[in-house]
Structure formats: structure tokens, C-alpha cells
Amino acid sequence: MSAPLLDVQGLTVASARGTVVEDVSFTIGQGEVLGLVGESGSGKTVTCRALIGLLPAGSLAVTAGSVRLEGREITRLDPVALGKVRGRQIGMIFQNPSSHLDPVMRIGDQIGLAVRHHLGLGRREARAHGIELLRQVGIPDPGARIDSYPHELSGGMRQRAMIATALACDPKLVIADEPTTALDVTVQAQILRLLLDLRDRRGVSMLLITHDLGVVAQTCDRIAVMYAGRIAEKGQKRRVLASPHHPYTQALIRCQPASGGGVGLLPSIPGQPPMAGSMPRGCRFHPRCERMRPACRERQPDLLQQADGSEAACFFPVSEPVLEAAS
């Protein structure tokens, strides 16, 4: 395997109250899809904002760690150099296409602004480029839709338009932050299929942020599970889903509705995830963990390689598989 496209090492993000993301490391290879999974508030969105330098100024800042894109450090770039990474090399897809698209600007202009800025195309070329992009993301009648305003499109079409803006300058990496959460269930699968299709055709790598293990199962090559700002477990998707080692991952999998559709309430994890600034001592999951032992209150476990190649941060990892086989 060649050098990874994106190499994140020990990334730490802090606010005034404490660290929000701590010692996060992962890599994404060429054409690979990594799923970053966790509950809301686990720090996954902050992690991906930190990657492209879009943390809210003044309240959050990267305090340690490195982010390398094709071997080049990008956490300490000046705004101009960072601007050449954003959009040009890393594209970003947001959760809510309704609020993340400019309501008073035509779709074509939103794509065109980025294209003209990064690729130096003229008005007419940018427009042709935009139409081609809309066609690629599966928007019917792209020649007419390029002049539409976001509110004139349906939710699914709006998300396709946003994907087009992210892909406008042919980035090598796409970060998708909960790309299907705001959409109807029927549209979710279409959008996921589109993302995989784009990966296959364009060879882009993808960082997919989601709280939904079902989405992960359908799309990702590898998974990193986050809990309270730290990575709890990471590894190959099939292995992690079939035999999770971290009790949190195990609990997450148990909470997923089975596709067969069982009767009765789904199990849930008791308690609430901790907030930044009031993190428990020791393992951050111990107050909610059914396998908790005294040692878990004392020290923070490191990510350790397990027998099957996955890595988990737990002193007392689970070893028996929970599912017969992953999807």
C-alpha cells in the first residue's frame, strides 16, 4: 500500500473549557472510504472542521497534532495557502443542504464562484463545467437547473447540488458530514449510492461522518469509532462490525435496528456522553460501561492492536463476535 492520502496524527482540539477532540489519529488511502462514527457531541464534526481549518475562530483551536495531505502539513498553513487546499484538494459536503447553500444565489453561480476562483475558468466555461457536474451528480435537465435557486429544488436534489459544489474543482478527498441525515429515508440510499459511484468513477477518497452504523455498513472500507472526543476503536469495517472489541462499539451495534425488523424496543446505552470540561478520569466510557473494573477509573487506555488487526482503546476488550457475519 502506498503512502496514505490523508494522515492525521494526534490531532487535539481545545476550547476554553477543555479538550473537545483528543489525540485523534487515522489515515485515508487513495480511493478509500473511512467512516467516522459516534453519537452527537462525540467530536466527529469538530474533527472534520479542524482538518480544513474551519473551526470557529476564538472558541476552538487545534492545540496539538498534525494533518498531512499527500505528505504536506496543512494545520499551520496561512489563509491563502489554506484556501488553495479547501475546495481544490478537499471538498466538503454538509448535513443540511437547505442551510448550507446560499438561498439568494443560483446553483450555477455557487459552483461557478469556486471553479472560477480555483481553476481560473471564464464565465462561459464555468457554466459548462457546472452543467456537466450537475449531470454527473444525477440532476435531471442540468442545463435548466443550473439557473435554479436552492429553494426551487427538492431536498434530495439540493443535496446532489451541494455534492456538485464540493466536487467542482475535482478534489482528491471529500469530507461528508452526515450527508444523508437531513434527508428522507427513500432518498438516503440514492445519495449514498451516488457517493460510492463517484468514488468508483473519480477515485476520490472519502471521510464519511455519521452516527448511523447502517450507513457505514453500506459504504465504508474502514471505520473509526469516536467517543467523547477520542477514538475508541478503528479497523476494517467487516471486522469491527462483526467482532467489535470496545464495549462502546459493541453497545452501538446492539442499538442498531436489525433489517429483519424485530418487535419491541431497541436496547439503549444507559447514561449520557460526557461534556467537554467535565470528562471523567480514566477511560471516558467507564461510567456507562458494563465491563467497568477499578482500573478503568484510574488510567486512560491506549489504542492497542487486537488479534484480528483492529485497534481498540480498552483494558478489557470484548473478544466474542456479536454478529454471525457483517452485511
Next chain:
Amino acid sequence: MSALAASRPGPASLPKLPLPLVLGILLVGAWALLALAAPWVAPFDPIAQNLAVALQPPSAAHWLGTDNFGRDVLSRVIWGARVDLQIGIIGVVFPFIIGTSIGAVAGYAGGIVDTVLMRVIDVVLAFPFLVLMIAIIAILGPGLASFYIAMALVGWVSYARLIRAQVLVLKHADFVLAAKSLDFGHARILFRHILPNAITGSIVFSMSDVVLVILSGSSISYLGLGVQPPTAEWGIMIAEGQGFITTAWWISAFPGFAIVIMAFGFSLLADGLAEFLGVRE
């Protein structure tokens, strides 16, 4: 509402007050003190003429100079605070009471009463505020009393609209439905349960409205339709000074600064109160 309960204004919670609110209270308080103490603070009689010292520039004897009748501008500015503060307060109190009552009843009653009220408000708002004021004062005859009547006739619409919108929302709130289920009378539900919760926005608005009323009052006096000479009032002083702009700029300049500073106090009060009560304008 929770902000109100959590931190009652008092010595203990004083440091938590927003800075604009503190500055606004100080500024408005200073003007109020000055207005009350005018007979003792003002160095000269604001009305007595002394042509021997007419049109003198600011000096040690007359800090802000004298006007064409030899009256001390500083003394007139201080006495003027009485009139203009009174204009600002009375000019807001009546529209507030009238508008709040009408708007609350209409919003609560709904139906034809509400529809008629909204149409009346549309028509009153169609007139430029000052134009309608001037027209009403023209009919009643110039003077401060006419100004207050005109203010009440025109100014209530803003309060009626504000409170009506709040009442429309609150009348379907859970605590109101609970009060209804206890078979309380309409009057009690409206005035004891809905109004106290609906009124915060109007109170904040009334503070910024004081600014508009003071500006309107002094404008009307400037045009010669409000307070009549020789009373010391800032708008009149500015009008009287306009004849001497080439020789005695201070006659017009200082009363204007007084208006700006007093209005600034009320604007800060409005901003600070909005922040303190968590009201968005």
C-alpha cells in the same frame, strides 16, 4: 422570563447587569436629577432677559454663552431637560397604556374585533408619523397638550401591534389552557396570566420609543407647533438660534447636544434592557 426570576435587579446582582444598561441608567438618571434640581443647579433665570449680555460666546460667566435676549444658554438647557424629559415620558406612557389594552383585547378576542383593529392600524401606519401628528396638532391648535393628544392618537398603534402578536402566540400556551380549564374569567386570564408574559417586548420597545418621542416633540416645537416661547425647551432653542448661525452658533448647538445625549441614554437603556431580558427586537 427565567432571566427575570434568576437575577432580580438589586445590589447583589448589579455586577451582572449588561454594560449598556448600567450606562443608560446612569445617563438617564443624571438627566432626571438635573431636571429635578434645575431651580438650584441652573446659574441664571432661564427666561429673564438681559440685553446687555446678548449673544455672548461661551465664557467663565456663561459656560455655554448667551442668546439674543441675553439669556444664559446653560440655564436654559438645564431647565429644558424638565420639559423634554416630561415629553419623552408622558408621550410614551399614554400610547403604551392605550395600545397595550387595545392590542391585548383584540388579540385575545380575535374574530371581527381583531380584523377591524388590524385594518385601522394599517391605515394609521400608512400616514407618515410626523405628518399625521402635525395635521392633528394643526386642528387642536399648537401647544404641549395638543402634542400629547396627537401622540396618544397616533403612537398607540405600535404597542397594539406588538402586544397583539404576543397575545396571539400566548393564548394557546399550556399555562393559559390550564387557567382556562380552571374556569377563570377572561379578564383574569388576559390580565393576570397572558399580559405579564407578553409585555416584556413592549417595555423594551418603549425605551427606544422615548427616543423617537423626544425627537418628535422637539421637531414639533422647532416647527412652532409644540412648546411655545419663552419656555426653555431644546427644540425651540434650536429654532431661535437658527437666526444667528453666522454670529452665534452656540445658541443652536448646545441644546442639540443635550437631545443627543439624553436620547443616547434611552437608546442604551433599550439595548441593555433587551440584552438583560433576552428580548430580540
Next chain:
Amino acid sequence: MHRFRFVLWRPLQLLPVLFGISVITFVLIRMIPGDPARLLLGARATPSALARIREQYGLDEPLWAQYAYFLSNLSQGEMGRSIVYKIGVLDLMANRILPTVCLVVGSVLLSLLIAIPLASIAARQRGRTADHAIRIVSTAGLGLPAFWLGIMLIILFSVKLGLFPVAGWGDTWLERLHHMVLPCLTVALALSAVLTRNLRAAMIAEIGSDQAMAARSRGLPESVVFRRHVLPNSLVPTVNLLAVNIGWLIGGSVVVETVFSLPGMGQLLVRGIFARDYMVVQAVAMAFAVATVLINFLADLLTVAIDPRVRL
């Protein structure tokens, strides 16, 4: 352009408001104590003229009939004669519209020229010295009396520096432009305080909005994000604010016309009141109200034009 279809039916909705305006102006004049015929014609009117106006306005008949006469006269474009100028009120107003329109339009444009840069600086440097200074000045500016500001500008620019005329209007367009600078600046400065405060708040909200964040994620420089995404979105509420304030603006122009002796509608109104020229007062008040309604209609059009989401 189906979004603009409201242009056809909205004027019909305005009819009740126009009807209300006519009722209020009618009632206002009839509330004046004394013989209405004498009020309308002045103290020195001849008996035959008094008889004529009694008949024309039905002044001997009940109030509702008088209102019907008033409306029928109005529909024929008959709004009476000025007792001071001895000409028809409509002709009189026709000569006075231009300065007022120039004043209102000029000051709106000028106030935007002042408010947009100030609000942009404050919003982009939020929390820093420039922002604090602009916030304090614009809050203090809320209480600027336009008539006083006008006099101060006259003292500074006309008396001390001799740059602009003290008062009046002028015959050629160049002269008029020269005469309009100070009056427009007066109203614009007073208006820009409100505009700056609101624009700043709108811009700050837009700078932190999801769509601005998305634009940044596409690598656009902050200046482009501001100009192309933040500014257009924050102008939408500002147009509404201008429309709401148009009545206030017209009121302010009445006073400012008096300060600068501009021969406009506002001056006509004020002089009409002192001369007890009630036909003029009635007509001007009505004209101002109708103008306010029309301007609000235009603001609706403008909102639909700049915000594609709005449907009326």
C-alpha cells in the same frame, strides 16, 4: 415571472387602506371647530364663494353625504383651491413634488453609501476597536434630531467653509444638485444610524451562517465570501427596514425642508398649517399617505427581486 403576479392583485388589496386614508383626512378637517366653508375659504371669502363651496361639498347636508361629495370631488381630481396661492391644490402640489422626491431618494441612496461600509467594517472586525466605535456612534446617532443636524451642517459647510448654499433650490439641475447635498446628507446621517445597526447585526448572523461556512469550505477567500454571500443575504432585511421607516423618512424630510427652505411638499404642509390653508393641508397629508403606501408596494417588489424565496 409568476412570482411577480402579485403586482396585479396587490393594488386591489390596497384599496381599503386608501379608503381609510380618505376617511381620516376627511374627518380631520371636519373636526376643526367653526364654519367649514369659512375654514376652507379663509376669513375674507365673499358670500357668493361661500355659497358655492357649500354646494360643491354639500356642507349643509349630513356628514356621510359630505363625505360622498368629498369622494366624488376627489375622483374628478378636484381637491379645492389654496387660499394663499390662489391656485388649485393639485397644481400647487405638482410644482412641489420634485424637491421632496429628490430629497427622499437622495438621502436613501446616501444613507446606504454610509451604512453599508460602516456595517461591513464593524461586522468583519467584530469586537475590535473599530466595531466598538461604530456601535457607539450609531447608537448615539439614533437620537440625532434632523433639524439640528441640518443647522450644524449649515454652520460648518455653508457659513464657515462656504462650500454649499445655506438654503433654497435653484433653477438648473446643477444648481439643484448643489443645493441638495446638505439636506440629503442631513437626512442620510440620521437614517444611517438605524441602518448601520441593523445591517451589522444581519451581517454578523450571515458571517456565522451555515452557507458562509460552506462557501469557505470551497476555498473562497473571506473577502469573496463577504461580498458574494454575506452582503446580498443581509441586504434583504435592510430593504424591509427601509420600507418600514419610509413614513419616518418622509416625516423627517418635512422638517428638513423647513430647515433648508426647500420648496417641497413638507414646506407646503407646514406653511399651510400656519396660514390655515386647510385645502392644502388635507391634500398634502393625503398625498404623503398615498405615497407611503406606494413606496411600501415598491419595497415588496424589490424584496421579491432580490430574494428568490419570497412569494407574495
